[in-house]
Amino acid sequence: MQRSALAVPKYQVVFEALRRDIESGRLPAGGRVPSEAELVERFGASRITVGRAVRDLQLQGLVERRVGSGTFVRRPPATAAVDCTFGVLVPDLPDIEIFEPLVQGLLAAPESRGHAFLWGGGEPAPAARAAAAWSRVQQYIARRVDGVFLAPLEGLAAGDDTNVRIVTALDAAGIPLVLLDRSAYPYPRRGPYDLVGIDNRRVGFAVTEHLVQAGAKRVAFLGSEMGVSTIDGRRAGYREALDVLGADTTLARLPLPSPDDRDAVAAYLASHAPDAVVCAHDRGAARLMHTLLALGRRIPDDIRMAGIDDVEYAGWLPVPLTTMRQPVAQIGEAAVAAMLERRAHPERPARDIFVQCSLVVRQSCGVRAH
Incomplete structure (x- = not known):
């Protein structure tokens, strides 16, 4: 049977069921929420689905995770007044x-x-x-x-x-x-x-400055061209750094193609020969890194890379990523x-x-x- 386009996502079904259990008192304040394995069995859902539902409960302040102990229903404040x-x-x-x-x-x-x-x-x-x-x-x-x-x-x-x-x-x-x-x-x-x-402009400047001072001569920029204000600010800082530091600005108007398009990336490398890339965020840096390695490019020997955000997996990429950490x-x-x-x-x-x-x-x- 074809699934209806209006079907409720499975994670939301799990979320709503647990929320009702909490609000009704079936899961009392301070009580332990069933483990992921127990929820998987109860709802016939994957661990990813169950994990997202519990994460959303946590974001709403309904539950709290305790390292080594599990997830528990949060107790209300001592006063009921809001x-x-x-x-x-x-x-x-x-x-x-x-x-x-x-x-x-x-x-x-x-x-x-x-x-x-x-x-x-x-x-x-x-x-x-x-x-x-x-x-x-x-x-x-x-x-x-x-x-x-x-x-x-x-x-x-x-x-x-x-x-x-x-x-x-x-x-x-x-x-x-x-x-x-x-x-x-x-x-x-x-x-x-x-x-x-x-300050996205200053962050873009700082990460570009680091690559130039590390020896990069032709620095490219990877970031969406869809008018995202954070990326546009980082791109502005990147361009400003190239100008202030007297670096080659040729690639400032030649953005990298989608990091998932291996042929387009290969053509860009052949035509423009960047020796470093500033990535507007770590997510794009991770995708580009896999493409560059698949094309036989060595990081950092052939191409230096740096990102912005310091997401959880940045240090676990095939080549650990230099990046600006957002607090x-x-x-x-x-x-x-x-x-x-x-x-x-x-x-x-x-x-x-x-x-x-x-x-x-x-x-x-x-x-x-x-």
């Missing part, structure tokens, strides 16, 4: 590795205590996220939440104004907004909202502080709050870590 109710909307959570620890940092921040958080986002199908995000914002407005934390959608089709519609609707409803990681507008526009993240949990904590300050002082100018990154030197850049 000072504020905030909406959290991160539509691209499934595809962008930094968002899960960022949201965990937001929910775990000391200043989050006494406040309630409503969760939205994480739809698995990218095509469904814009509509789902807009629907969720309407729910937040109807509930008159006290503020919204938003990570604007990236990679929207040309002419899709979902991000602008969302922030405009929250403005009209008088609901404070703090942006996570990126602007709702194309780079370099920012809009009249507090934004908490990293994503700190971004979440800073976002809570920014929201509470915005509520207390709504008349103050909007701010960019940048958390400091650090360079993690590994084998891919050809420089020994100190």
Whole structure:
């Protein structure tokens, strides 16, 4: 039988069943959640599916993981009173590795205590996220939440104004907004909202500077051309570094093709002969690394590489990746502080709050870590 296009994803079935068990008291506060093996047997689902459902429960603050002990239902605060109710909307959570620890940092921040958080986002199908995000914002407005934390959608089709519609609707409803990681507008526009993240232009400059100082002469850039504000900022920093350092700027206008297109990458290497690549994020760096190795290129001997984010697997790639580490949990904590300050002082100018990154030197850049 063909599965209906409207069928509920299996992970969501597991999530909703466990949430009902928690809310009804069948899984009491402080009680242990069944193990992954037990949940796999109960729901006839894979470990990946069960793991995602439990992760979403954790992101909503319903359960907590204890290393070596398992997962437990979180106890409610000592007081039942809730000072504020905030909406959290991160539509691209499934595809962008930094968002899960960022949201965990937001929910775990000391200043989050006494406040309630409503969760939205994480739809698995990218095509469904814009509509789902807009629907969720309407729910937040109807509930008159006290503020919204938003990570604007990236990679929207040309002419899709979902991000602008969302922030405009929250403005009209008088609901404070703090942006996570990126602007709702194309780079370099920012809009009249507090934004908490990293300074993408300076990060792009720093990682390019490192490769040039390591000996790179022809540095290429790998990043989406779809108008993602974070990537556009990193690309601007990359170009600025080449110019300031007097490096060859030939490849600044010749972006690398998709890292999964082996033939196109091979043609690019043959035509333009880069000896280093700045990757806008570690996810792209990992894909490009596998392609370069499959083409017989040695890293870092033939091509030096560096990324941005320091995701969990960056140090476990075939050639451990040099990258700029984002302190994503700190971004979440800073976002809570920014929201509470915005509520207390709504008349103050909007701010960019940048958390400091650090360079993690590994084998891919050809420089020994100190």
